[in-house]
Amino acid sequence: MRRDQPSTQRRLSALARHLGSPEEEVENPKRITDRTVEVSPAMGFNGHDSIFASIVQAPEDPILGVTVAYNKDQSPVKVNLGVGAYRTEISRERVSADHRSGGFQQIERQTDLRRQQSRYSREEGSYSSMSVGDGLIEGWIGVSGEALSPGLLEDLGAAPSGAIVLLHACAHNPTGVDPTLDQWEKIRQLMRSKGLLPFFDSAYQGFASGSLDADAESVRMFVADGGECLAAQSYAKNMGLYGERVGALSIVCKAADVASRVESQLKLVIRPMYSNPPIHGASIVATILNDRELYNEWTIELKAMADRIISMRYQLFDALTARGTPGDWSHIIKQIGMFTFTGLNKEQVAFMTREYHIYMTSDGRISMAGLSSRTVPHLADAIHAAVTGAA
Numbered sequence: 392m393r394r395d396q397p398s399t400q401r402r403l404s405a406l407a408r409h410l411g412s413p414e415e416e417v418e419n420p421k422r423i424t425d426r427t428v429e430v431s432p433a434m435g436f437n438g439h440d441s442i443f444a445s446i447v448q449a450p451e452d453p454i455l456g457v458t459v460a461y462n463k464d465q466s467p468v469k470v471n472l473g474v475g476a477y478r479t480e481i482s483r484e485r486v487s488a489d490h491r492s493g494g495f496q497q498i499e500r501q502t503d504l505r506r507q508q509s510r511y512s513r514e515e516g517s518y519s520s521m522s523v524g525d526g527l528i529e530g531w532i533g534v535s536g537e538a539l540s541p542g543l544l545e546d547l548g549a550a551p552s553g554a555i556v557l558l559h560a561c562a563h564n565p566t567g568v569d570p571t572l573d574q575w576e577k578i579r580q581l582m583r584s585k586g587l588l589p590f591f592d593s594a595y596q597g598f599a600s601g602s603l604d605a606d607a608e609s610v611r612m613f614v615a616d617g618g619e620c621l622a623a624q625s626y627a628k629n630m631g632l633y634g635e636r637v638g639a640l641s642i643v644c645k646a647a648d649v650a651s652r653v654e655s656q657l658k659l660v661i662r663p664m665y666s667n668p669p670i671h672g673a674s675i676v677a678t679i680l681n682d683r684e685l686y687n688e689w690t691i692e693l694k695a696m697a698d699r700i701i702s703m704r705y706q707l708f709d710a711l712t713a714r715g716t717p718g719d720w721s722h723i724i725k726q727i728g729m730f731t732f733t734g735l736n737k738e739q740v741a742f743m744t745r746e747y748h749i750y751m752t753s754d755g756r757i758s759m760a761g762l763s764s765r766t767v768p769h770l771a772d773a774i775h776a777a778v779t780g781a782a
């Protein structure tokens with residue numbers, strides 16, 4: 392395996408671009424370091440201009456920027472449907488479980504969590520998630536996997552043998568459209584026959600159907616057939632641990648000696664990335680997964696969250712139907728998981744934000760988890776006005 396820390400290089404290159412360094416220096420991070428220490432007497436240190444004065448303002452993140460705009464809005468009727476965070480009926484974030492403190496973790500440890508994670512897999516890899524897996528892949532083959540466009544089976548059929556395919560395990564973000572089990576089986580057969588390596592991104596387990604087991608079916612199919620795969624699991628959403636971003640990367644390998652070599656490479660990826668994992672989030676997850684009562688409580692809460700989201704779908708669909716809003720809105724109840732891809736265009740979204748104080752990403756995606764029975768009529772009024780040409 393080749394390992395040349397491409398992500399470190401990438402970060403240095405991005406910083407160099409912001410500092411306005413010539414291309415040649417972007418290629419050579421050492422020179423960038425040399426350059427940043429050449430401080431002119433007119434800069435920073437004499438108390439006048441900032442040494443960072445030439446840094447340009449970065450654009451807002453398209454998703455997080457929605458919340459920035461929402462927070463600035465003083466309207467009492469404002470609604471934030473941009474971020475995929477679960478909210479209760481009275482718009483509170485749900486946070487599960489208790490806290491336990493402790494010391495530094497070894498980079499590959501968190502044994503309790505690893506043991507539970509292996510419900511997914513036979514040979515588990517290291518701790519943390521997508522970026523660790525991505526780091527491993529970059530170091531291994533020099534490129535990262537590419538998400539597939541629509542026409543999935545055709546695209547998979549055309550993919551070169553050995554390609555890594557990023558698959559959302561359930562509750563696809565942003566479309567809310569998942570393959571059926573039969574379709575997953577077709578995907579599995581095709582991928583295995585072509586020697587494609589599945590890399591599962593599982594950020595919403597439990598939110599699609601309300602059942603952790605049903606939502607893990609896609610991954611388990613690929614584990615059960617004896618082939619290899621990667622699964623990056625996030626507990627940020629389904630345990631309400633947004634501030635902890637706790638996750639786990641499982642790598643299923645055919646043989647223990649391969650798993651051990653893979654693990655050794657993962658440690659190399661982790662060392663410059665974060666070195667020691669934060670302990671609190673992982674301890675919370677491990678506590679819940681290892682305690683039958685807490686685990687059962689979690690599954691009940693998850694089901695309630697999924698049911699509330701489904702109820703929001705029906706309420707919004709009914710409200711649009713009652714208003715006679717032109718168009719077919721059945722996708723709102725057909726799609727699953729946290730998000731609905733409404734089909735509203737950029738202008739309609741801008742209109743709804745301007746006139747109705749409703750915030751969402753400009754591609755028309757709304758987080759159903761951000762809605763409540765109180766805000767559904769307001770959203771339906773806004774969609775109706777946007778679609779009927781008030782925009």
Ligand SMILES: Cc1ncc(COP(=O)(O)O)c(C=O)c1O
Nearest residue numbers: 520564592594625626627636638
């Ligand atoms: C599909 C998908 N994968 C991964 C993530 C990120 O998960 P985390 O940052 O908790 O690892 C998100 C959203 O936050 C997501 O929507």
